Amino acid sequence: MATEPVVHVIDDDDSAREALAFLVECAGMQVRSYPSARYFLESIATMNHGCIVTDVRMPEMSGVDLVGRLKELGVKDPVIVITGHADVPMAIQAMKAGVADFLEKPFSDHAILDAIRAALARQAGEEEADAEREGVKARIATLSQRETEVMNGLVEGHPNKVIANDLGISARTVEVYRANVMTKMKAASLSELVRMATIARLAG
Incomplete structure (x- = not known):
């Protein structure tokens, strides 16, 4: 069971922080x-990972500086920055640094909750995609060199006879390797195998 995401609220203003929390x-x-x-x-x-909501202007370390530090640490949780009118240029700088959203004070309860829910939904989708990519890469790693070569031929759209000719093996042997590839990759169809191979290539 996945851990429920947590909203992390960062603000040096006690009353604002407590009210938002x-x-x-x-x-x-x-x-x-x-x-x-x-x-x-x-x-x-x-x-616990989830979403980070931070004020922009804080002593010691600003929200923008925090975004930069999180990037250095490899933290991928979406960040929403809260800004006063005078801090909008700073918030735009944060957007360029990769934050999910920024809200200018005063904002409504609905606005901040909608921003948080949207950020959490995107985060969940990205985590699911990451998990799928890692799963595909792990299955590819179980293939032998010959199985990988046959898979590459299939993904490029080549029929068994062409793959057999390219690899210098019989068409029947290609069929055996093809069956092994489909089993190891847990692919129910050729189109699904192509999709998996594409995911793996995009993942580098």
């Missing part, structure tokens, strides 16, 4: 709050 909790989501970016960074090793 309460709102998120009332919306049925798990939440943790932090008084500074540095305090949050100290908790990364043990945190």
Whole structure:
């Protein structure tokens, strides 16, 4: 069972942080709050992943600096930054750095909750895609060199006879390797095998 995502709220303003954390909790989501970016960074090793909501202007480390640090650490959780009117250029800088969204104060409860839900939905989709890519790559790793060669021929659309000629083996032997490939890759059809091979190539 997958761990339920957590919304991490970071704001040095106690009242704003507590109000947002309460709102998120009332919306049925798990939440943790932090008084500074540095305090949050100290908790990364043990945190449950989900979505990060941070104020832009904070002492010691700004929201933009936090986004840069998270990228260095390889943290892929989506980040939503909250900004005052004067901080919009800073928020735009954060968007260029890869944050999921930014909201200008004052924002409605619906606006922040919608942004959080959208970020969590995208994160879930990306994690599912990552898991599928890793699964395909792991199955490809179980193929022998000859099975890999036959799979490549199939993916390129070549019939068994052409593959046999290219590899210097009989068409019957190609059929055996083809059956092995389909079994090891857990592919129910040739089109599914092509899709898997494409996923693996995109994953590098």
